[in-house]
Amino acid sequence: MQHSTISSDTAELPPEAVLARLVDAAMARAASTEGPSTALVRVVPDLVAVGLAGSLTASAGALVALAADAAAPQRGARLWGQGRRAAPRDAALANGFAAHVLDFDDDETELAMAHMSVTLVTAALTLADCLPVPVSGRQLFAALSAGYTVALALGEMVNPAMYRAGWHATATLGPFAGAAACGVLLGLDSGRMATALALAASLSGGVRGAFGGEGKPLQVGQAAASGLLAAQLAQAGFAAPAAALAGPRGFLGLHGASARAFSLTPLPPSGFVVKAFPTCTAIHAAAAALLEAVAEVPAGIPIERIDCSVDPFVPSILLEGLPQSPDEARFNLAYCLARAALDRRLGPDAFRAEALGNAEVTALMARVHVHAALDLPKGPSGVATGARVRVQAGGRDITRSREAAPGSAAAPLSDGQLLDKFALCLEPFCAADVAAKHFAALLELPAASDVMAVLGPLLDLTPLSSPRHSEQPS
Secondary structure (H helix, E strand, C coil), X not given: CCCEEECCCCCCCCHHHHHHHHHHHHHHHHHCCCCCCHHHHCHHHHHHHHHHHHCCCHHHXXXXXXXXXXXXXXXXXXXXXXXXXXXXXXXXXXHHHHHHCCCCCCEECCCXXXXXXXXXXXXXXXXXXXXXXXXXXXXXXXXXXXHHHHHHHHHHHHCCHHHHCXXXXXXXXXHHHHHHHHHHHCCCCHHHHHHHHHHHHCCCCCEHHHCCCCHHHHHHHHHHHHHHHHHHHHXXXXXXXXHHHHCCCCHHHHCCCXXXXXXXXXXXXXXXXXXXXXXXXXXXXXXXXXXXXHCCCCXXXXXXXXXXXXXXXXXXXXXXXXXXXXXXXXXXXXXXXXXXXHHCCCCHHHHCHHHCXXXXXXXXXXXXXXXXXXXXXXXXXXXXXXXXXXXXXXXXXXXXXXXXXXXXXXXXXXXXXXXXXXXXXXXXXXXXXXXXXXXXXXXXXXXXXXXXXXXXXXXXXXXXXXXXXXXXXX
């Protein structure tokens, strides 16, 4: 895959020049006459469906309860799946939280090392929902392209060091990506766009120590709201020095970016993953390999042992021990493999509160052995995303390997699989045939004259039955 590199020797450039080059790249991407790729168009229905599913969790309900209704004459923005509107930044926070709480939203594993869409797409859709004039599909995807460009460029400069140091790249890069996307929708010129990105540096933050709890989706939702805020403040006339982003005591300097070069990466990039499972992405290749292996084990034959080989860095992303909550379970490799082996699938029902503590799953977890593998292929992040799984059952040894997660560029989900995921997420809200109509309409979003006229009926859906805030969708 060919990349256009911007400034190959820029470590000594002043902050103003670095920021200007980043702004130029984002705005050039937004101004491109090329339409979005099919893969990029699919991002919107996938994220919105996951967000609606996440809106049913108790934690999303608690957060929404703190959001005041939009006060007249302010129109406000929809709280997805709630049937009401709130102030835009409250809506961005709640919608971003809901879209990440199930860890079912797309991810990028090589440059940004972040869930990019949940921050920038959420911020852009929330803003589009409350603007006084309609946003067209062309305008929306131009804005999203700018946001992805900024996230990937900054990620390329600071990762993998930033991620390895313990920062949650989704939350640290998200305000910049959201600011760029919202800046395009607000019509910011290059000077105001530079200010928005510099202001985002003051709003960037989030740690991997939050993994396994509700602080993780909270910092992601906050990143979406912060991106929107940075763009709005830039439009209002706020000022911010370029050094906040690109100076030695700014975002790039503090995160150890030794150079200021970045590439214009194709969208979506090669490390992009549309998730097949509602778990940490680091588990996906192993879960897929495991499911391939157990498919060869006849029903009723007990699994005696599971060996899983992953990149040496992967265990540091994940959690060990018996999971005490659905959030912990999504980051527990042994739990996910044991559950998948017994259920022959790994869906949302595996992460219901009542699914935890199952004696058969707990017993099999004790027979899951994780090993470091140095021979798995690595990409720019330096972390292999593949896995090798060996299953012992009924006197047989069955080994399966995956070099990439399902849903990645190397193994994309089919149209049917994407629709199945969409319908599964919308199951508490509407019948499958209605979900299919929404999905088809969203695939035509680039041609829409008013994206919210298409998205609005979907975002206005509320659950078909109570209680609203169960742990997981059906």
